[in-house]
Amino acid sequence: MRRLLLFLVRWxxxxxxxxxxxxxxxxxxxxxxxxxxxxxxVFWKLFLSAPLLLLVGLVGLQVRQWNRSGLVQKIGxxxxxxxxxxxxxGDAGLFWxxxxxxxxxxxxAYRAFRLGLLLLGAGSILFGVxxxxxxxxxxxxxxxxxxxxxxxLISFAVDLGSFGTVLWMLFGLGWAWLxxxxxxxxxxxxxxxxxxxxxxxxQG
Numbered sequence: 001m002r003r004l005l006l007f008l009v010r011w012x013x014x015x016x017x018x019x020x021x022x023x024x025x026x027x028x029x030x031x032x033x034x035x036x037x038x039x040x041x042v043f044w045k046l047f048l049s050a051p052l053l054l055l056v057g058l059v060g061l062q063v064r065q066w067n068r069s070g071l072v073q074k075i076g077x078x079x080x081x082x083x084x085x086x087x088x089x090g091d092a093g094l095f096w097x098x099x100x101x102x103x104x105x106x107x108x109a110y111r112a113f114r115l116g117l118l119l120l121g122a123g124s125i126l127f128g129v130x131x132x133x134x135x136x137x138x139x140x141x142x143x144x145x146x147x148x149x150x151x152x153l154i155s156f157a158v159d160l161g162s163f164g165t166v167l168w169m170l171f172g173l174g175w176a177w178l179x180x181x182x183x184x185x186x187x188x189x190x191x192x193x194x195x196x197x198x199x200x201x202x203q204g
Contacts, residue, residue: 011060011186012056012057012059012063013057013058013060013061013063013064013179013182014057014060014179014182014183015053015054015056015057015179016053016054016057016058016061016175016176016178016179017057017175017176017179017180017183018053018176019049019050019051019052019053019054019172019175019176020050020054020172020173020174020175020176020177020178021172021176022047022049022050022053022172023050023051023169023171023172024168024169024170024171024172024173024176025169025172026043026047026050026168026169026172027165027168027169029043029046029047030043030044041095044091044094044095045095045096047091047095048088048091048092050172051084051087051088051091052088054084054175055081055084055088057175057179058077058080058081058084058127059081061137061178061182062074062077062127064135064137065131065132065135065136065137068132068135068136069130069132069135070130070132072126072129072130073126073127073130073131073132075123075126076122076124076127076128076129076130077123077127078123079119079120079122079123079126080119080120080123080124080126080127081123082116082119082123083115083116083117083118083119083120083121083122083123084120085116086112086113086115086116086119087112087113087117087120089109089112089113089116090109090110090111090112090113090114091109091113092109093108093109093112094109094110094113114156117152117156118153118157120152121149121150121152121153121156121157121171122153124145124146124149124152124153124171124174124175125146125149125150125153127149128142128145128146128149128178129146136182137178137181137182138181138182138184138185140181141177141178141180141181141185142178142181144174144177144178145174145175145177145178146174147170147174148170148171148172148173148175148177149171149174151167151168151170151174152168152170152171152174154167155167155168155171156168
């Protein structure tokens with residue numbers, strides 16, 4: 001049971017793939033909700049699944065390399081994790097609990113959501129930039145991830161209209177790319193270990 005749990009935690013990082021894809025598609029989902037129901041709020045109630053998947057996936061990614069990661073990456077992980085928690089809490093407060101309808105002047109849910117986005121963007125950049133180059137996360141997957149995280153931070157900080165929407169989508173795609181790179185790297189390592197040539201190299 002313990003080995004199974006460790007296996008699940010180790011590969012939980014792959015959940016950033018569906019989480020990132022859902023994040024990237026969220027503007028399309030909001031548009032469909034607006035057309036079908038006359039309000040985007042129906043979609044934003046379902047948006048919780050994206051940050052939830054990213055949160056579990058982020059924990060899985062960090063667990064894989066906790067002993068190798070430095071202080072900066074751990075700070076980035078903590079900021080991104082806190083950001084995701086605030087995004088989830090803010091979304092739930094806005095669209096499920098209606099907190100801002102009660103506390104109109106302070107708007108706690110909206111403020112939590114916005115702060116969470118900023119922390120998530122900044123933490124994601126630190127997490128990717130400071131990732132150990134000999135760690136479990138493939139180097140070729142980190143650069144697009146960092147670029148996507150930077151795009152996300154810009155879109156979270158400044159209202160750029162349609163261009164900001166594109167940056168928002170790139171943020172999600174950056175997470176999906178990181179997860180896919182991990183999956184591909186893991187598959188290639190597994191295949192190399194199974195092949196006769198790979199086994200011969202390993203014995204040598």
